[in-house]
Amino acid sequence: MLTTLLLAALLTTGTPGKDDLKTPYEKGNGNQTATYQEAIDWYRKLDEVYDEVKMVPYGYTDSGRLLHLVIVSTDKDFDPASIKQKNKRVLLIQNGIHPGEPEGIDATMMLARDYLQDKNKRKQLDNVVLAIIPVYNIGGALNRNSHTRTNQNGPESYGFRGNARNLDLNRDYIKTDSKNGQLFHLIFRDWDPDVFMDNHTSNGADYQHVMTLIATQHNKLNPTLAGYLQKKMLPALYDGMKKDKFPMVPYMNTVDETPDKGITGFMESPRYATGYTALYNTIGFVPETHMLKPFDQRVKATYQLMENMIETVSRDAKEIGEIRAKAKQETLAQKSFPLDWKLDTTKVEQIPFLGYAAKYKPSEVSGLERLYYDRKAPYSKNINYYNTFTPTTTVQKPVAYVIPQAWREVIERLKLNKVEMRQLKRDTTLTLDSYYITDYKTGQRPYEGHYLHNSVQVETRTMPRQFLKGDYVVYLNQESARFLVETLEPQAVDSYFNWNFFDSILMQKEHFSSYVFEDLAAEILKKNPDLRQRLEERRKKDPEFAKSARAQLDFVYRNSPHYEPTHNLYPVGRLMQDVKLPL
Incomplete structure (x- = not known):
């Protein structure tokens, strides 16, 4: 009898099934997203249930709340140095940098659980470790409302773009004014991820696609990595999303008011996530689901893209490791570096696009002509894509x-x-x-x-x-x-x-009094005929300068030992x- 009771107890307290780890999103109506505390509590439970999961607090953010990193490692190794020695790839997934764009928060929770519970998916983690930032902008996540994402279709409530200091954290990677940014640097340099994903929602034009994608700008990325990204990784992601019935398109950075005249690539400088990660030869992505699509579709599309990402990184794990090592060596040997870029409008390619006809009608507010997209007039055509920077x-x-x-x-x-x-x-x-x-x-x-x-x-x-x-x-x-x-x-x-x-x-910091410096300036000119000649030439070329005694004294001052060299x-x-x- 006792043995039967013990067996029954073990069966009831064993590894929870999928229903036991339902997320707040799954328990809702498809239009709700987890709060910061709900997300952390859920990951804490995942950590308790699975030895393959470890949630690490990295420190306090500007909000006074802890920023966590969740590591999913199927061989239960949570040491980044040891993981690198095993030649495993690290995929860093960040959510909630803009908490009003929260689908990544919910999709990643389900993804982590499913990859632990599904044997076929779990195999893909044999050589890939997931490092997950559940909610990056905690202050923004706590500032919950239902109105600030004016143009967005759900969820019912969500966080705010600014953090506790009202900083946009996707402009803070280099300047690092926020504690959030400081902690991100610690995470990023500890884990040295091979691939980085930062989940977002777009603004802008209306079109049929649920998912758009910013990839690290290939001209800025190390050439070895850029070759792999353009020729192998991006085609795999686009093909996978098409098979999953979420055909994808590059982020809609439009040339004109609408996408019809084409789109341009996004040259992300290091203030942005993928601009920063490129400095360390990490391949970066910013998925941008379409704001007007229902929230459940956006969550599903984000899930599917992460699933395709894991599949691709797992498939190419050895190759990614080799080309990153090569890229790091090439960067060390590099003699010159570009500091600024411009779009080359002579280089253009055609990409398939699923849009809606852009039309105009009188505004009910101003009476003036206004743009709208006619969803009763969908179209499929190729559009120009300008994605070369010099x-x-x-x-x-x-x-x-x-x-x-x-x-x-x-x-x-x-x-x-x-x-x-x-x-x-x-x-x-x-x-x-x-x-x-x-x-x-x-x-x-x-x-x-x-x-x-x-x-x-x-x-x-x-x-x-x-x-x-x-x-x-x-x-x-x-x-x-x-x-x-x-x-x-x-x-x-x-x-x-x-x-x-x-x-x-x-x-x-130091200046001169004109009436005192007059005599000294005259002495300086007597001893420096070349300076006197330069002064006379400047007077001839610049009438305003010739009319200003102070400006001429300043000219002599700046070309004398009295002017501060610092x-x-x-x-x-x-x-x-x-x-x-x-x-």
Whole structure:
């Protein structure tokens, strides 16, 4: 009798079936998404039930709540170094960066469970480890409402785009103003994922497709990885989604108001997720389901794309490992790096597109002509796709950067990225290349907490400079080489200079009183006939300059020893030759 009771108890307390791990989405009506707490509680239960799952708290976000990483590893190995030694691929899936676009949150919960419970699916995890960020923007997820995604068809309630500091976290990867961003860097550098997915919902035109996709821009990606992405990985994903009855199309970045005149690729700079991951030779994807499709369709399409992704990564696990290793070596050997890009409109391909006819009618609000899409007039045709970008600015890679320790906000961000740095053991004078900022433009309104610079122009001078004990020397013969170039070269789109971390150099600290400097300026001109000639030529060419006594005095001042040499001097030096340093 006792044996029978024990057997009955074991049967009732054994591994739960699928119904025991139903998600909040599955328990709802198809138009509901899990809250942050529901998602974490559910993953905690999955962790308790399966030894192959481990949920790791990485730290507190701006909201004061913990950011978790869930690892699904079928051989129960949760050490990233050990996993890499086994030559397994790591797929990092991120959800809820924009919590108003939540289908990834629900789809990934079901995906993780199903791959543990289905024997056929489980086999695909023999050489793939899933690393899942259940909800990245926790502050936004807690700010739940039913109205801010004005153009979106469900779910009934959802989170908000901004985080607890009202930052858009998909603009924060390089500047890293948020605690969320700091934690992401820790996760990303710990796990070094081979492939990254960041699930989203689109805005924009109306069309028949449920799923659109941004892949890492192939011209920006290492050529070895780009070849695999374009020729093998993307075709597999597009074919798989077509078979799953979710024909996919690239993200609708339209040339004109509607898709009819074609779409362009998305050149994601490192402020964005896939722009950042490309700096470390990780293939990145941003799936964007269509906002106007019912929520259950969007969840299903996201699930199917992740399923196709796992299948592809599992199939090509050995090849992906080999080409990533090759890409890392090629990056180390790379002599020059592009810093900015432009779209090449002469290169165009045709892609199949399922759209709706774009039409116009009088607005009931303004009485003026307005756009609408006629769902009673679907069409299928090829449209232009412009997806070739060419570099506009390129820089030669230095041997090392030398960074004064005073710029601690920059140093902190390099440390978050596990950049290898060494410090000078004594005060040292180094002759190296230095930039003077000669021109730049600045946005007139704040963007994500900054007045962002752009169109930076520099003058390079090879000159001796004094560095202090404790200043940092950062050699480029390391995995972070491309990250360093795109953050420390001021002309790069998302450089730390453009994000205002060096703005204090742009303000002159010492000045002159005109009535005092007049006599000194006259003496300087007497001793420097070349400077006098340059002054006279400037007067002839510039009538406004010729009318301004102050401007002419300033011209002499700026070309004299009295003008401060640090004004507009970019603090980071470029060491172009390998010399012995006191390290």
